[in-house]
Amino acid sequence: MRQAYFDHIAATPLHSQALEAMLPYLKEAYGNPQSLHSAGQRAQAAVETARDEVAGLVGAEAEEVYFTASGSEANNLAIKGLAQAYQAKGRHVVVSAVEHLSVLNPVKGLERLGFTSTAVAVDRTGRVDPAELEKALRQDTVLVSVMTANGEVGTLQPVAEIAKICRARGILFHTDAVAAAGSIPLDVKALGVDALSLAGDQFYGPKGSGALFLKRGTKVLPLIEGGIQENGRRAGTENVAGIVGLGKAAAIARAEMEARASRLRPLRDRLIAELPRRVDHVVLTGHPAERLPHHASFCVEFIEGEGMLLFLDMQGVSVSSGSACTSKSLKASHVLLAMGLDHALAQGSIVFSLIDGNRDEDVDYLLEVFPPVIDRLRKMSPLYTQFLKERSS
């Protein structure tokens, strides 16, 4: 059966060069980077090369990069670690309503410690209005966190503008760039951010690899305490192979980013243009222009996302959905609800996120198999029957 993978936001394939770079550190080069002998020093040199490469991807200095085991860990470290390290200044945190759960849940954790928080609303496209965000800032605001791009709807946020507002008030600003890093150019200095999270599995690196950029001189309370790894900010023996894979993927992404984007953008635009033409009552979610180059997301009316996902999977097509039934929590996507979509529409969420290697033929195939799937599910749907009845009367 034909296979077409459109689930970049879940995981990208590991780049073959990243795998090659990792292999020695899973085999003969097993030394611990903290060891003084040459086996250890070899591992340490590999970790430091990777640190340079990751720093290069986002315009940081190597010593500003701290390796973590995931994007979620980087977000947790930023939110909990920064807010607590600077709580003498104040105990109020501001986020957007569409942040990833690895930002929102640590904020809830802070609330249990006595912090307060404000979630800034977004517009119908999922964008934060910087002026609205500014209104949420208070004397005791210690940290602001707004994502660079949203994985579920692809929308890019005005991060540089928000960072500027925060800087003018002396408030720390973190951006969760997990969905964006490696796919769009990012420069921490140009953006003016104090902290930025990224993850390897979003740009053809290995799973279980992530990093937090922390501007030089920024204090952070570690999540994992122990030894002196990562300058004492993240204890535990380094995942050397994972870090090496992350570094290699970062170096490749830096070199290939524009070429990849220019290959995927036309495919994305075709999906955005064609899909609503082939199936009626389909709406684009997220911003029409300010979005990730590989990202096309929709809500299909009258049906639920998991059914679409499973039927497409039977045709060899892999996609994501933000519907309640797809999520383990059985909760409709907080992102879509924050954007003002009603529950029924949010249940019809479907996300196509392209990976490097997707071709026109894959999009052709998707456009061919998609309408019959929708037709089949709508025939089963009481909401569609109701709609047809209302339309004819």
Next chain:
Amino acid sequence: MIYSDKVMDHFQNPRNVGVIPDADGVGQVGNPVCGDMMTFYIKVKDGRLADVKFQTFGCGAAIAVSSMVSEMAIGKTLDEAMEITNKLVAEELGGLPKNKMHCSNLGADALHAAIENYRERQKGGGKAAAAPADEHEHEGCACPYCDAPLEESEAGYCQACRVELEECPSCGGITKKGTACLHCGAPVKK
């Protein structure tokens, strides 16, 4: 795959999908807020279910559950059909993932609602309208978000997914504090 072969079979080839225009009873439960909504139509002949059809808005499990309920119900007397429970349906399907039990509990409820609707019509109520859509029974023992069991003592808070919970003043379902109710959409005040 998270689903058993039998669930996948009923999802891919659902039995008895459709509408019976001149149904003797119609039952509708759930709403899109919960993620699932089912409508069951029944035809009754000599006290038995001569035909059952359904339509479902919901996940793979919800579709499979509806299909299985319809298959189990056809040919049964009304009293026998009222004995079909959500638990029996899940067993018949070779089990359902734990977090799907909740969203798939509607199947038997929808069938029962259709039978009750039929009985009411027989009594001379003559009502052709579907049963109210808010019959979704909430399970007080599990968090509606992550399905972790809730202890009596921590009813207001789910330890597993760290959500603050509250009883919805409109429908009585357990939902998150300070948002619209998960079950009926009514605002729940902070």
